[in-house]
Amino acid sequence: MSNTRTLHAGHAVPVTIERLSKHYGAVRALDEVSLGVEPGEFVTLLGPSGSGKTTLLMAIAGFTRPTSGSIRIAKQEVVRLPPHKRDVGMVFQNYALFPHMTVGDNIAYPLKLRGVAREKRAAEVARVLELVHLAGYGERRVDQLSGGQRQRIALARAIVFEPRILLMDEPLSALDKQLRERMQIEIRRLHDRLGTTTISVTHDQREALTMADRVAVLHLGRLMQYEAPRALYERPANRFVAEFIGESDFLPVEVAGGTARFAGRPLALAEAPAAAGSYELLLRPEKLVLANGAAPAAGVNRFSGRLRDAVFQGESLLLTLSVEGHEIHARLPNRHLGGTTALEPGAELSLDLHAADSRLVAREVKA
């Protein structure tokens, strides 16, 4: 059997979540979350612990009964359907491979439940094992596998019965960093090949940015932003998203008469502020560059201050600068800096931010 066959040739289905809520007493684990997933799309639910991302995934799988709302898979309402009737594949956080079955029996289990004949089962098991690069592992016991191998077997078991959609609950959290990064790419490639609509959960923003077509950021049970990785990073909708994804510092900005000002000086911005009021300027450390002494060009904002420290972090140098009483960070790539300025604590430095790299978010009132 050819292993290049696409399992879901044109069978990818959409998932629609509408005003889904889950209340535990006064706690709202999910608060009116609405989310649409296109057929064949890879969506990652991202958020800190307690954000509701796992609750949402478990509700889609059928393990958590929501308080209200609708979940439709391929236009079918599944919110009251028991998990075994949802036809949804799932990779569990701890993989949940049955310890009393061999690798092959684990993968064949969903096929057995569907009454697939023995020979067909064996062929399918061999095919998905090859798909996850573990051909010939069928006879192994689960406890003879490494963490990464278990992860692949769990994936194989979840896709072997060609479920309508694939769910993954923190699929890579148990793996070490290097393996995790390799598996991110591998899972993404597998998804591209199978074309199955996939929803994964993670608290690791890099994983979300690497794997997903779109990322849904959740916070305290609410959907904060739902967008493609690049848009999410470059144009966060609010301060929470800006802080949660990537490194960030904020400077207070006042907007009046169509001009944004920081510490009384006008700023050059990519987008004109919508309305007058208090905003915050998002600064990503890697977007700041060391000023070279000449006056800033048009469209460049210069921030001058005293260097507090410069930390060597291997690939980069992390500078902490005090600007008008605010601490900001700049990440300089580790390469020859041309001896412009001595990077000693206490030195006076200037950092430049291009207008194209600027982003304002609404100022949040601290509780």
Add this chain to the structure above:
Amino acid sequence: MSVTTIDLNAAGLARDERGERWLFLGLCSPALLVVLLLLCLPIGWIFWLSFVDGQGGLTAENYTRIWTEGAYVAIFATTFRIAALVTGICVLIGYPVAYCLSQLPTRLANILMLCVLVPFWTSLLVRTYAWLVLLQRKGLVNTALVDLGIVEKPVPLVHNLTGTVVGMVHIMLPFLVLPLYASMKTIDGSYLRAASNLGASPPRVFWQIFFPLSLPGLMAGLVLTFILCIGFYITPAVLGGGKVQMIAQRIENSVNLYPTWGPASALGVVLLVLTVLALWLSHWGIKRWRCRVGLA
């Protein structure tokens, strides 16, 4: 230079390690002493007595009597039959109990666990005599059965096999439920969710996933119950009323019947050997099974 580096503190560190080992041995010594004095020595002594005849000479007569006299073989058969019956009933009653407890929220499970544990903490004699009162001719059970018109006249519930089994099941149930519950608690709920996610209906999740994973705990409880049943004395003696004889009672009879300790000692030794054999067999069986299904 390198020599002194290697030897640096070596002697002192080695002394510390030896000292620690002696400390642990010292901590164990009271228990070791008790086991030696109250278990190993008496068993050795009984083993010796079983080979001694009335005149103080060596003999194997005490053992040959067990094989040749049919009564003994019958008693051993009865003992194993009752032990198997009681264990079987305990499994039928105890498994659902342990299952429910393991699936309930911990707080509720802990409260319900008390229902299993309170009888366990009550004296064995008290419970045995309580059953005697309940099951006798004019006891609560018979009165209720007659009053409800289920039976015409009181049925014999005690001083027979029924009474013995009822009493023993009651006493033995915690010994099955506790290890079973402990092992069921360790079955990760994600296995059950995974099976359900893969398309298994609730009965299938139970029989294909939960039950196989609970078997090690079930075997542990089963073996414990069975072995305790084999040597059980008080409850069968009181509720069996002499009509149902198990080995332990026969040993007591032998002590009274014969002028020497020999016959009773020989029975004791045979009981011990059979118990050890049963234990070993079950361990071997579990190990083989675990290897086969990959739980080792």
